Amino acid sequence: MTRASVLAAFATAFIAAPALAQDPREPSPERGREMVERWCVECHLIGPDGPGGDVGPSFQNVAETRSEEALRAWISDPHPPMPKLDISANAVDDITAYIRSLAP
Numbered sequence: 001m002t003r004a005s006v007l008a009a010f011a012t013a014f015i016a017a018p019a020l021a022q023d024p025r026e027p028s029p030e031r032g033r034e035m036v037e038r039w040c041v042e043c044h045l046i047g048p049d050g051p052g053g054d055v056g057p058s059f060q061n062v063a064e065t066r067s068e069e070a071l072r073a074w075i076s077d078p079h080p081p082m083p084k085l086d087i088s089a090n091a092v093d094d095i096t097a098y099i100r101s102l103a104p
């Protein structure tokens with residue numbers, strides 16, 4: 001690494017840090033979005049214009065038809081054919097916040 005690229009890497013780390021340094025118990029739709037891009041996109045349309053698969057219902061549809069409690073319960077403990085996802089309570093909050101943000 002050149003000196004300049006080391007400095008650039010440091011700068012990026014410090015600029016990115018505040019976004020990650022928020023209270024871990026504060027649900028974050030932004031973090032939820034990053035998670036669904038990794039864990040859910042293969043089976044669900046994750047945004048109003050995708051991307052995603054059509055194995056399960058679109059998150060837009062789910063946001064419009066399910067209560068926050070129902071979403072949280074499902075994501076913590078889904079039923080077949082959706083696989084059980086071993087995700088933390090904070091992640092469930094973030095993902096729920098993201099899906100709720102899709103409802104009008």
Ligand code: HEC
Nearest residue numbers: 039040043055056057062066074075080081082083085095
């Ligand atoms: C391997 C495919 C697959 C993956 C990966 C997957 N799902 Fe699903 N999901 C499904 C299927 C299939 C259903 C429909 C189940 C049914 O209606 O019986 C479903 C249903 C749902 C529902 C609707 C539940 C309801 O009340 O009807 C939600 C919410 C949901 N998934 C969230 C997620 C989230 C969040 C993730 C990622 C963290 C995820 N799913 C990952 C296949 C998947």
